[in-house]
Amino acid sequence: MSAWVKLKGLGLSYGPVPALQGVDLRIAVGERVALVGANGSGKSTLLRVLHGLLRPSAGSVLRDGSLRQAMVFQRPFALRASALANVALGLWLRGTPWRQARLDAMLALGRVGLGSVALRNARTLSGGQLQRMALARAWALKPHVLLLDEPTASLDPHAKREVESLMADFAAAGMTLVFASHNLGQVKRLATRVLYLEQGRVLADLPVQAFFEGPLGATSREAELFVKGELG
Numbered sequence: 001m002s003a004w005v006k007l008k009g010l011g012l013s014y015g016p017v018p019a020l021q022g023v024d025l026r027i028a029v030g031e032r033v034a035l036v037g038a039n040g041s042g043k044s045t046l047l048r049v050l051h052g053l054l055r056p057s058a059g060s061v062l063r064d065g066s067l068r069q070a071m072v073f074q075r076p077f078a079l080r081a082s083a084l085a086n087v088a089l090g091l092w093l094r095g096t097p098w099r100q101a102r103l104d105a106m107l108a109l110g111r112v113g114l115g116s117v118a119l120r121n122a123r124t125l126s127g128g129q130l131q132r133m134a135l136a137r138a139w140a141l142k143p144h145v146l147l148l149d150e151p152t153a154s155l156d157p158h159a160k161r162e163v164e165s166l167m168a169d170f171a172a173a174g175m176t177l178v179f180a181s182h183n184l185g186q187v188k189r190l191a192t193r194v195l196y197l198e199q200g201r202v203l204a205d206l207p208v209q210a211f212f213e214g215p216l217g218a219t220s221r222e223a224e225l226f227v228k229g230e231l232g
Contacts, residue, residue: 001028004067004145004176005050010059012045012200019045020200023059027178029067029144032171034191034208035180036226042200043180047071047147050178067176069145074153076134078122083114083129086122087137094141108140109133112166128159135166146170148179152186164190184227188212196223 003026010023020042027033027050035043048054049061051071079086087105092098109118112132117125122133131151138146151167152160160183167190171177181187187194187208194211196204204211204223212227 001030002064003027003062004029004031004064006060006062007049008060008062010049010056010061012049012054012056012058018200020049020056023200023202025195025202025205027176029064029176030174032177032190032192033179034187034194035178035197036182036184036187036194037197038226041197043197044074044149045200046197047149047178047180051147067144068142069147070138070141070143071147072131072134072138072149072151074150076130076137078125078130078133080121080123082119083109083122083125083133083136084118086133087140090137091140104140105136108136111139112136113162126159128155128162131155131159131163132166135163139170143175145176145178148177150180150182152181152183160186184212196226198223 005027007023007025010020011018012020023046035046037043045054049056051069079089084102084105087108088098088101091101091104096104106115106118109115112135114129114132114136117129122130125133152163155163164186167177171190177190191208194206194208195202206214
């Protein structure tokens, strides 16, 4: 499979504090990669580097610029406007005429089951609806790659299932997914590959089945404890 992105010796620091250290990584088109690890391990920082929001302090990032990408954050931002306008704005900023942007936004909201609330103020939506609106906003851009930072954190079980179902549908359609998650059940259901991060380093990089069922002690004792629920 062709590569979407390659990282070589990547490092990033916030002042004197290293957030990522010596990361070597290749993500192929069509993969579903889960980033796991304790809070502060570097998952969100790595996602932001992959999306181009943060510039590394060391190493290199080689990204296939022909592939469109979008990112959904843990706490999506919503303008004080309708859900329809929130989605259409992203399209308009990409150069789509406003009339067409509204049509495309309505299609995207329908795709995630929010057509009936398209004209509601986005800030009155529930947490699950807001997360689905963010997914609609990303999907409307027709990305080849979708990055998600804890996409179901703080959602109730029903809303989590809805978001997971959409992620699975996107992946089935060929979209590359890279997502951070503390939900190991979600990782098992959605990922094909797992990266375990600890203090900004990738200590394990394995197929999902090997990560959860294999002997991780030889790879990373910390990863093994994390899978057992003894770290988090």
